[in-house]
Amino acid sequence: MDAAEPVLPVWLRERRAGVGRPAERSRAEVTAAAVALADGEGLAAVTMRRVAARLGTGAASLYRYVTGRDDLLDLMADEAAAGYDLPAPDGPWVTGLLEVARQGRAIMLRHPWLPELVLTRPTLGPHGVDLLEHVLTLLAGHPAAAARKMEAFAVLNTVTAAFALNELGATAGTRQRQGAYLAHAVAAGGHPQVAAVLGGAFPATAAPAERFEETLSRILAGLLAPDD
Amino acid sequence: MDAAEPVLPVWLRERRAGVGRPAERSRAEVTAAAVALADGEGLAAVTMRRVAARLGTGAASLYRYVTGRDDLLDLMADEAAAGYDLPAPDGPWVTGLLEVARQGRAIMLRHPWLPELVLTRPTLGPHGVDLLEHVLTLLAGHPAAAARKMEAFAVLNTVTAAFALNELGATAGTRQRQGAYLAHAVAAGGHPQVAAVLGGAFPATAAPAERFEETLSRILAGLLAPDD
DNA sequence: CGTTATTTGCGAACACCGTTCTCGAAGTCG
DNA sequence: CGACTTCGAGAACGGTGTTCGCAAATAACG
Structure with missing residues (x-):
């Protein structure tokens, strides 16, 4: 209607300029x-x-x-998104995608409000399109279908934003609330697997940057693996 | 301070009840x-x-x-999150995780406001902890480290929410704005890869449910693949 | 049965918000 | 010089989350 x-x-x-105040x-x-x-x-x-x-x-x-x-x-x-410094594609695609992710995470840590916007309002402006062009260039030789390449771009952005949001939340107090209830639930019993996983020593947890890149490279490898 | x-x-x-109005x-x-x-x-x-x-x-x-x-x-x-109906773990873990994702997507399509909350406010309440327990039970026999299993849970939720949000946005007009600028950028030139990918026929794009499950199973397979 | 303690319900008010209306001001054009 | 077009922004509208204060309702106690 x-x-x-x-x-x-x-x-x-x-705006059509030239005339008027x-x-x-x-x-x-x-x-x-x-x-x-x-x-x-x-x-x-x-x-x-x-x-x-x-x-x-x-x-x-x-x-x-x-x-x-x-x-x-x-x-x-x-x-x-103008903060990306995109080098000419060179080397295997996974290297290029990880470099994009690395920069994305850095930008988001510098602009703590960005992850929320990226997650809830995935709009492409001029710089966003440039970034997409860059990612698609990296994947130009990859045999995956067009739709899957677009999906890889979306997943790259989404996972990066989600990871950054978590990292930022850990700094602020947001994390404590969640942790407080989790601890309570474990103490109350009835969630043996959660207790086991949380109780086990988290030995020498790697630095965020390493964990992020490891996680994302696994995700991208799976998403862009050759068919069957 | x-x-x-x-x-x-x-x-x-x-609330301590029993006394007062x-x-x-x-x-x-x-x-x-x-x-x-x-x-x-x-x-x-x-x-x-x-x-x-x-x-x-x-x-x-x-x-x-x-x-x-x-x-x-x-x-x-x-x-x-109370809307999940979690069957007893049975069969390979990937099957169980996909069933969780399938239900998650259905719940989010029924409650269009959910994806935004899941993405920007990843808090675990009682039902969230139950879901986590279920996922960890599915992965109980998996050799991955505890931290990676927690990551898999987070990725599962995040990707499901992002996918649902996209799907919901496609229904509403939100999609058109993004598409409008993308089309303009392509028409203006300077983004050959984007033009190629968008210009190519998107032949017989699968139904959302299938695309979602295919994508997610690839992601999870990569994330939970054995080390090297 | 008071009386007291404790808790709830909620109207009123506060500070702020996004947005629109309106009109005077400031330019360009013929 | 008008005529025209655009900009700037104060004032106002309807809405928001939240706090305050007090009347009302109940439970516990003597």
Whole structure:
């Protein structure tokens, strides 16, 4: 019923400039302010009013650059994706994919708000498409079907974000809640396998970076293994 | 600095009953109301006021059952996890894990708000621990280290949620935005691999259920493959 | 049966939020 | 110079999570 206009994504909604009063700021400036705010105080602090205040303007002004808060989040996520430094493909594909993952994790640890956006709002902006192009280039010689390559890209991003989110949560107090209940459940009995796995010494747990790369390389190896 | 009390998870914050005015509702009732609301109108509709209205009370009353909206979300997620019907372990582990994943996907499609919670708030409540126990039982005979089994559980949940989220997004209009920009980027040139992969016929794409199980079994096979 | 202790219900209020309306200001174009 | 177009942003609307304070309801005690 409700007309449902095509509704282009932010990056396709260009502003026809040249006539009328010129804008005092740019979309990039607004995005940068939002990113800075999120870096310092978390995603919840990214409020139209607070972003505007950081730019020295009123909240209503932001709607000249963005159709709403959601646009701003999309712009932030793609801006973060600009942080990848993608070398020319060289060597086996798994090496290239792991390098992408390594950078992705680093970016997410630097921007703690990113994992949530990547997980719940998997939108591709200009930099996201560049990243996809890079991954597909790495896999150009791989015999897997097109659909599976797209899946590998999605899994790469998703697992990286989930891992980073966990890592960040471990730093903050978020982890303790979960651990507290798990410990209680184990102590209360009735979950022998959980008790066994948690009770056994976790000997010399590897550093996060190593665990991450080991895990992801296993996942990608399975996903991109030759048919049967 | 700020004292940082232990802050127990919801499930450990029991109410000592017996004395004083008895509560007119239960935590389970509040949770059920929130779930019903989310099923019908999405997570954003789960508002303290609206949940309360559904119970015929005032918003402030909910704080007798829950310390805040976050508690409510945790309760909802665990309540949804009660929907698993876990058969006694039997047969190869991969079969059991796939059955868990199959049910997980079904639950998430029935509760479209679940994937977001699972992805961004991976908290284990009573039913979550039961699920973990089941998965670890399936893997009891597997030679992998304890840490890797825990990782397999996390990956299973994460990938299932991400897949379900995608599937749900495809139904709604969310998908079109992303597709619109991708198409533009391809048309503008400069991304030959993306163009090739998207341009190639996606012939007879399998049904979502099959694609999901194929993908997940590949991932799990890689993750739980014997060392080297 | 009071009386007291304890707990619940919840209206009112607070600080904030995203978004829209409106209109004056600031430019470009003919 | 108008005419036109775009921008800036204060004010306002309807909504949010959460806190406060107090009346009401019950249990336990004497």
